Amino acid sequence: MRVMNHPYRVDLVLLGGGHSHGIFLKMWGMNPVDGVRVTLISESTDTPYSGMLPGFIGGIYSHEEAHIDLRQLTEYAGVRYIHGHVEGLDIPARQIKLADRPPVRFDCLSFNLGSRPQMDDVEGAHEFGIGIKPVARFWEYWSHVQETVKRHGPHTLSVVGAGAAGVETAISMKRACPQLKIQLIQKSSEILPAHHPKVRKIMADKLLAAGVDVICDAAVKSLKKGNIILQSGPPLETDFTVFTTQAGAPQWLAESGLKLDERGFIAVRDTLQSASHPFIFAVGDVATMEDHPRPKSGVFAVRQGQPLFHHVSQYLKGQKPSQFYPQKRFLSLMYTGDGAVLSRGGLAFSHPVLARYKDHIDRKFMKKFQNLELREMRTQIGIVERSDEFEETIRCHxxxxxxxxxxxxxxxxxxxxxxxxxxxxxxxxxxxxxxxxxxxxxxxxxxxxxxxxxxxxxxxxxxxxxxxxxxxxxxxxxxxxxxxxxxxxxxxxxxxxxxxxxxxxxxxxxxxxxxxxxxxxxxxxxxxxxxxxxxxxxxxPPSGALAKTSVKAGHKLILTKALGTGVLLAAAMRIKARGVWIDHGISSMIMDNGAAAACFVKHRASACTDVTGFGLIGHLQEMLISENLGAKLFRDAIPVLAGALEVSERGIVSSLFAQNRAFLDSLSYRDQDPKAKILVDPQTSGGLLAAIPAETADQCLVDLRAAGYLDASIIGQLEPLGTAQPMELI
Ligand SMILES: Cc1cc2nc3c(=O)[nH]c(=O)nc-3n(C[C@H](O)[C@H](O)[C@H](O)COP(=O)(O)OP(=O)(O)OC[C@H]3O[C@@H](n4cnc5c(N)ncnc54)[C@H](O)[C@@H]3O)c2cc1C
Incomplete structure (x- = not known):
């Protein structure tokens, strides 16, 4: 992450990578406030854009098209990124509580955590069903549903809640998986109760045409395996259930001390500041503007992005934040599978061309967050109060x-x-x-x-x-x-x-x-x-355990972790790596090598080393040199982290690559083989490389995988030294 010219004095923390924070970050990247360090905390590195969600479910948009990459966006904005789940707030201590890691301190806070469908009042809902949000979890479920239908034929899926999200979800699912029987369940007598009757009529026809069964006056009481129990009437059979019910707020907000509205969302003033704590801002679904309440919708979250940036910047510069008045009416375009329905007030009509119009608007919005380039940072001058201890002096050494x-x-x-x-x-x-x-x-x-x-x-x-x-x-x-x-x-x-x-x-x-x-x-x-x-x-023990250089001919080479951390980190700094690749790389680097070493001792490894700065080939060469041995490396068995080959082929290399490249002189490989470069990629917290007797290598691999080293692989074999290069990639 790039650092500002002047030391940081204030910690601004953004909770959740929702729509408003996306826009905030884009603007902050172009115009940050001097002396303010910004940190974004989000549980998902790829955050979905709500406008494309139905098309994503329906298979029209790819994952990348419909999601904003928060690692890339924060890198662009010069903002820190913490991949974590927020589970509480301690306002007096100014700390954010996170799952499985220490709390994070803040001076100023902004919420854009969105909402989740309310399903706590339905017994068995979490056990036998899933909410449409968080989208990443829903997506795993949805992928499983589609796989089940593909393998075992028709099944029934119920969508509970026939608001706009439920209607669009049901139609999109039917489009993506026509064999699936879909029933849309609504507790009131009509679908889309908050919409104009004209919209209701059009969407009811679209649901009928798509083959979605609509069941109204059906309040869901509980879920059991294979059944939905209603408040009244016979149970409904179902194999899968997705909740798209009314938006609910995070429950822990109730203990935060923040002023909330009657549904548990953060009450904010027109400045977007909390009605109880002015150093806390809140936008999107998680907030309710006390004097201008609006439906929970992505449109409003998007509209609040720009004012949030201005108001927070004003606050940080010690100025009075301006006021924001959201529109009363707004144009909505609802996805229908074969087109879209336009609705604004009493106006409603459907036409296939509207789908192209919606697609144009949505892609234009997403373009702001794609192909980001590093840029020179211009800072806004000024900072809220200076702390007493802060002295801007020349620092001593x-x-x-x-x-x-x-x-x-x-x-x-x-x-x-x-x-x-x-x-x-x-x-x-x-x-x-x-x-x-x-x-x-x-x-x-x-x-x-x-x-x-x-x-x-x-x-x-x-x-x-x-x-x-x-x-x-x-x-x-x-x-x-x-x-x-x-x-x-x-x-x-x-x-x-x-x-x-x-x-x-x-x-x-x-x-x-x-x-x-x-x-x-x-x-x-x-x-x-x-x-x-x-x-x-x-x-x-005095007898020693594992040496680097006592390799034996015929022994198999086992590598415990995938390669590619060097090139991935180099790409991340240039905003050229997908955020989820870095997430995977971090999961690999976080694993220690303790259990792997124990496994190698148990399986009588003749030699072992850790793969770090010199890359696989550099460290393997150190192993081979004293025993005058060579190695055959099994190209396709060498594990590589997701994305590493892709960025390497785009010409990105780590800064140590220029020196490590010389190790390739000892390797015979197919000209231009992209994998060769990865073999000299410097590794941070890389895996162990060991030589194991051939007869125990397979069992050693089984044990390594059982210990959690899922990328572990037998990558080669030691051989007497030939006349050509000591190592060969086959
Ligand atoms: C199928 C479907 C279709 C929709 N279509 C539209 C539409 O076409 N137009 C429209 O206006 N609205 C639509 N909506 C509604 C819209 O999705 C929401 O109103 C909108 O996403 C709210 O935006 P937000 O910025 O407040 O939060 P979100 O977009 O929900 O973002 C919240 C962010 O916070 C993160 N987060 C949440 N909880 C935590 C936590 N505890 N810790 C850390 N991070 C967390 C999430 O990962 C996410 O990055 C649709 C909803 C659904 C389900």
Missing amino acids: GCAAKVGSRILHGALERLKKEPWKPKADFALHHDDAAILDIPSDTRLLQTVDHLTAFVSDPYIFGRIAANHCLSDIYAMGGKPHSALANIIVPYADQRIMEEDIYQTLEGMMTSLESSKTALLGGHTSEGQHLSLSLTVNGLM
Whole structure:
């Protein structure tokens, strides 16, 4: 992520990657406010555009056409991205609670979390059905439905709720899967109760023509396996059930202390500020404008994007936010499968050409978020209040670059995790330096590594960086024992520096804890970029465990993780990687190599190393050189992360590639084979590469996959050295 010219003084956090935040980010990228650090938190990296949702379900639009890539958008806007699920808010502490990770601090907040269909009052709804939102979860369900119909023939799917979303969903599903029997269930006597009778009539005809059964006056009471139980009348048979019922607000808002409307949505004033907390803004479905309530719809969320940007910027510059008055009437275009229905007030008509018009509008909207390019950042001057401790002085180096004790203690106090304590026979004494008592029958391993932040989320960076540093110990078959950490944190307001240290430490401690590694101490200083280095101590029996260079001919080569992190991260920085590719890459980097090393020891590996900066070929060459052996590599068995080949073929390489390329001289491969480049791609927190006796290699692979290394693969075989290059890609 690019950083601003001046140190950050204020943390603005955006919750949810909804429509308004999409527009906000686009505008922020062109005109950010100086000194404000923005972080977007979203549970889905690809966020759906509501206008294209029916067409997406109906198979007209691809996933990419109908979704905004939030990793790319945040990279464009110079904004941090946290892929996480928000589950609460502590306003007095100014913290956002997230699932499975530490809370995030904020100075100013903006909500655009959308809504979910209300289904809590229907017993069994979550067990036997699914809501249309979150869309990613619905999509998995919908894919399963289509697969089931394809394999086993006709089934019945019920759509509960015949508002605009329900009607469009039912028609789209029928279009995508004609064999599916679809019933649209509505509790009132007519579909589309909030729409003009003319629209109702047109859509009723369209549903009939599409072959969707409409069942009105049917209030759903509960769901059982295979049945929908109604408040009155006989049960309805169903195989699958999708809820498109009235929008509901996140339940945790009720405990947040925010002023809410009677349905639990955040009450906001015309400035889009919370009616109770002016440093909190809210837009889209999750908000209700107290004086101008409107239906929950994507149209309003889109319209609020631009004013949100202006109002928040005004607030951050210490100005009074302007006021926004939403339109009373708006034009809506409803998807009908064979066209669209236009509705505005009492005007309603349907025509196939309207579908082309709708398509044009929707594509134009999405174009704003596609093919983003990095651009020079111009900043808006001014910032809300300056904190007392903030001094814009020339920063000292040497010992004075050390982070102040107040900041460090603030971060350490927030750390929930106690450092992992090793067994009592390894006494640790805390003094000016750590003293380790190592038993005489044990050998000490030591390694050091340093990484500069390559993702904008410091918690994830801390987790991955610690794994990377631990990896050398695992590669030798040792057990990590203890570590010393050095964190460099960019200069900013003291609360922001404390937050960065806290998040990085939480991430690092999560990895150290799971590897049972004690943190002995460390050092924290100011610098230009966030970075972390760890000196790790490991222990191993005197006889040793895994060496790098004792490879044997005939042994199979097993790689535990897919390659491609280097090129993917390089592409992400240039906004050329899809966000979900980076999500997958992060999941891979977050896995430590502990269980893999144990597996290799169990299966009597003759040699092992971790694949990091020199790429697969560079590290394999180190293994082969002393034993004078060669290797045949099975091209198609070498696992590669999604997207890595694609960006590599577009000419993107990591900055270390130029040096690593020389390793390819030792490899014989088909000219222009795109896979060759990936073999010298530098890996962050890469997998282990081991040589395993041929007779146990298959079982070793089974055990590795059972331990969670799903990309693990037998990628080659060691052979006596031929006359040509020592390695061959076959
Ligand atoms: C099938 C269907 C068709 C529709 N068609 C239209 C249409 O044509 N026109 C129209 O105006 N409206 C339409 N709507 C309604 C529209 O989808 C919503 O009103 C609109 O999406 C609301 O936009 P938003 O920006 O408030 O939130 P959303 O678009 O819902 O975005 C919310 C974002 O927050 C994230 N998020 C949610 N909860 C959390 C959490 N706890 N933690 C972290 N992140 C979270 C989500 O992943 C998402 O990125 C349709 C709805 C459906 C279901």
